[in-house]
Amino acid sequence: MPRRPERRSVLVIGSGPIALRDTAAACRVLKAAGLRVTMVDSDLTTMTTDPEFADSTYLEPIDPGTVEQVIARERPDALLPTVGGQAALDTTIALYESGVLTRYGIELIGTGIDAILAGENPEEFARIVGRAGAEMVPEASVPGWPKFEFELVQDHEDKVAVACSTGESGSLTDRGYRRMCDLAVAVTRAAGVGPGGCTVRFAADPSGGRVVVTGFDARAPGSSALAVQLAVGHTLDDLGFVTAARRPSATGDVLEIDVDALYDGHELYLGGIMERFEAPGDPACVLPPITLGRADLARIRESTRVLAESTGLRGPLNVRYALTPGALSVLEANPREDRTVPFVSRATGVPLAKAAARVLLGARIADLRAEGLLPPTGDGGMLPPDAAVAVKQGEVMAIDSDFGTAYAKALAAASGPLPTKGRVFAAFAARDNRAMIFPVKALADNGFEILAAEGTGAILQYLGVPVTIAREHSIVDLVMAGEIVLVVDTLPGTPRDEIRAAAATRGIPYLTSIQGLTAAVQGIEAVNRGHSSVVSLQEHIDTLWPIRS
Incomplete structure (x- = not known):
């Protein structure tokens, strides 16, 4: 509008x-x-x-x-x-x-008067939170709970999106994050924000997963330029944001991508394009991305440039995208450096934080190229085709010539090595039945014994994959006894939470997506091949930007 x-x-x-x-x-x-x-x-x-x-x-x-x-x-x-x-x-x-x-x-x-008044009146805001189906608790009442902030934006078409979020991400599951997103959107609508932005604060019980709203602000400090864009007539669809009405479904068709970039008001420098995937513990990412084609990379570059330009940004920008067949959507856009910057800097050999500081002080990207702080041509979105693969798992990084080996090394350093033999429990939702066949067969071919839920097991038996049908009630006991070394479970429901809790207690990898399983299989096969190599970071950087050395 x-x-x-x-x-x-x-x-x-x-x-x-x-x-x-x-x-x-x-x-x-x-x-x-x-x-x-x-x-x-x-x-x-x-x-x-x-x-x-x-x-x-x-x-x-x-x-x-x-x-x-x-x-x-x-x-x-x-x-x-x-x-x-x-x-x-x-x-x-x-x-x-x-x-x-x-x-x-x-x-x-920028926001509605009702939202401003709600932010100044705790009693009124508590009533708004109740209408949104959430629970309001003063922040002082939950001192030991991890805290989170969600900045949201709304356009003239009444569509709402999460612009960015901060908090103790390691203490929040994907399910908990989605729960907070849904509650934040509901509170934003109930508060009457209108075209503009706001901030909703949360706390999460570290023991039981209970999520409560702790505060509200009619401002969105980190997304104020975006909120103003919407206030003067742009829509979230114009800017490619994922709104509450069209969030991608949680299937293997969704690929999440992180981008770290710099924008000086005229030129965009892509620090790195990272492909995210599920891993035991924290999500992992790989650079360069291993399943994105040239057309995908071009779309990501252009979308990032448009987003930076349209919000009046000068400085660092972190964007999280969802790529689905036929659509590239913005999940979050943070006008700041993200925790991925140290990884991107080491993987690409570019001191991105130092460059960002210079841009914030007025330097142009062209100036930084001339000085040698940035490569004279190209950027982190255009790495050489034979570049080594870098994988980030939690706060750990590993480099090797192929993804499987780099991932196995990163996981070993972060939380322990992948299993190379033993029993695997597999239970897949119907949507994953086609995609699970080849990675599960690869596990069997690598000597693993497959235990499966009834539906999954019937399909594997029909296809000739050796499998034992497991009784659901026995899985928790088997996990706690250490008789299962890997769990792959994409089914929803309370029994799955019990299996997940048992796996966490025993330190057993627990995966909930085909993408995570595929990555694990590649890592396991790399360990079995035994072709791991070591290379210094300086050598790695010299192969990326020989002209800079």
């Missing part, structure tokens, strides 16, 4: 000492949309008090009386309060309650 035709100018209440880069990016988005920008902010340390960021800049106190004077003088059509600090929100509430916004016909953008 396009922005309102009558909206010609916007008053921005400044940020004070917070979210400086994102506030500046939000101003760039407004000016790029053809709007006259008026800024009110008295803090000289903020980037946005530089005259280049607004058509009129008022170095005045942020209070209702002063801002009303600016409104009377400038007559803006809209007010953006959500890239500022607490004073901006307090002033906006006062202007709304006194009737100033109505009297001057000013539209509030």
Whole structure:
């Protein structure tokens, strides 16, 4: 939906000492949309008090009386309060309650007034959380629970998406993450955010998996430029985001991809494109990606460039994509360095964090190429075809000439070696029956004994794969007795949680996807071949960028 035709100018209440880069990016988005920008902010340390960021800049106190004077003088059509600090929100509430916004016909953008009021009233917010089907608990009441923050954005078509999230990711399962996503979307809708963004805070019980909402903010500091893009008329579909209405299904057809990039306002540098896959413990990723073709890489590059350009970004960007047959969708976009940056830097031989700092200070990517900090040509999305494979598992990294060997080395360093013999328990959902045949047969060919749930076992028997049908109630006992060395289970339900808990207790690898099983099989076959090699990081880097050495 396009922005309102009558909206010609916007008053921005400044940020004070917070979210400086994102506030500046939000101003760039407004000016790029053809709007006259008026800024009110008295803090000289903020980037946005530089005259280049607004058509009129008022170095005045942020209070209702002063801002009303600016409104009377400038007559803006809209007010953006959500890239500022607490004073901006307090002033906006006062202007709304006194009737100033109505009297001057000013539209509030970036979030709705109901959302701002909810963020300032814990009792009202608790009622909103209840209507969304969630539980509200003060953060102080759960001091030992892992904490999480989800920034969400909403467009004029009432579609909602998770823009980015932070928290103790190692303590959260995929199921828990999806549960938080669903609750965050429901709270955003119930709070009346409207076109713009907000932040929903959570805590998770480390013992029982209970998830509670602990707080709300009508601002989305890390996604403010994106929220402004939506406020002025763009849609989430325009930007390729996965919305609550069209989240990819959890099947083997979905491939998740991480991208670390730099953008200087004109040129994009792709630090690395990583293919994510399930592994025992933390998810793993591989660089270069092993199943993406040239067309996929080109789409990812262009989508990342468009996303960086449209949000007014200057600096680092981490994007998480979902690739399905026929569609590339944005799961999250974080305007910051992610925990994958050290991995990307070592895998590609480029000091990405140092380059990001230079870009934030005003350097261009072309300047960094000329200095030798970045490669003179190409980037991490264009590694040589014979490049060694780097795998990240948790906080561990390994390099070798092929994926299977690199993965086996990384897993051995992170949580222990893959099993090379013993019993495997396999239980697959109907959607996985076709895809599971070859990796399960490969396990049998490598000498593993296959125990299977009834449905899975019947299919394997029909295809001539040696298999024993297992009684479901006995699997937990077998796992606890150490008689099963690997569990592959893609079925949902409570019994699966019991098997997972038993595997975790015994330190037995537990996989829940065909993709994870396929990776494990390649690792097992690599261990059995015994062709592992060692190479120094310096040698690896020299083979990637010989011109830089």
